[in-house]
Amino acid sequence: MLPTVLLLLSVFTVRGSACDDLNRAAINNLQDTIKxxxxxxxxxVFPKNYYVQHHFNGSTQCEDSCCVSSAAFLLADSWKQLLQHIEWIHIKHRFISELISQLNEIWQTSFQETPNPSVFPSGPSSPRALLTYTSDVFSKWLALNCPVEMCIFPSPAPQQEKEYNGTDRVPVETESVPVTERGRDKRGLTAAAINGDVGLSGWFLCILCCLRMLLDVLLKELG
Incomplete structure (x- = not known):
């Protein structure tokens, strides 16, 4: 009875492990390709000035298993942003798709729902920088023995949230000038309208005074 129980436990342990030989071999092959x-x-294939606008958070680059899962999700989304700008016949399209697939396997075991990457600030990175980040995530995941743990997707730090919402941004001079000019034009139009009203009122008063004087002269002559 005891050997049977031990056999069942060993089978369950192997099936429940995320670090089987096939998974390790796949990641090691990707690591060699990344190098x-x-x-x-x-x-x-990518010029020096080619950048990908994506959401990423440096605070997820830690040794904790949940940090690794969060970084894997954000990087998978970053590679998806790059795929949107290249054709499927692109020489690196298949390789990037393989990276996304492997990163998805890492984070999908940690989050019950798909996180929202847009809560983090957006910034540019070169494709080679994304390769470096991805290689680092793969290395940490293997070093942690491919952890399977339920995690809560992190929120950005207060300073990052302020930057993302634009509260610390300095208004661009070219944007503020038209507003100022429109304000001046509006004030000028208002002043012109007011001055015009005053001029019309003065004309009416002058005409009334002349009519009153003519009426007085006529009354004196008739009297």
Missing amino acids: NEEKTGFRE
Whole structure:
């Protein structure tokens, strides 16, 4: 009876582990490919000034398993942003899709619902920088023995949230000038309207005075 129980427990343990040989081999192969892409591959197809606008948070780059899962989700979303700007026949399209698939396997075991990446500030990164971040996540996930843990998706720090909402942004001079000019034009139109009303009132008073004088003269002559 005891050997049977131990056998069942060992089978359950193997099935419940996220770090099987196949998974490790897949990530190790991707890591080798990433090294080659960082040296030559991505340099051949992406120019130096090519950047991806994406959501990422440096605070998720820690050693905790939930940090690794959060970083995996944000990086998967970042690679998806890049895929939207290249054709499916692009020479790196398939490789990037493989990265997204592996990153999805990491974070999908940690969150019950798909997180919202837009809560974090948006910033630019080069494709090679995304490769470096992704390689770091893969390394940490393997070092933690491919953890399977339910996590809560983090929120941005208060300073990051202020930057994202634009409360610390300085107004651009080119944007404020038209507003000022429109304000001046409005004030000028208002002043012109007021001055015009005063001028019309003066004309009416002058005409009434002349009519009153003519009426007095006529009354004196008739009297």
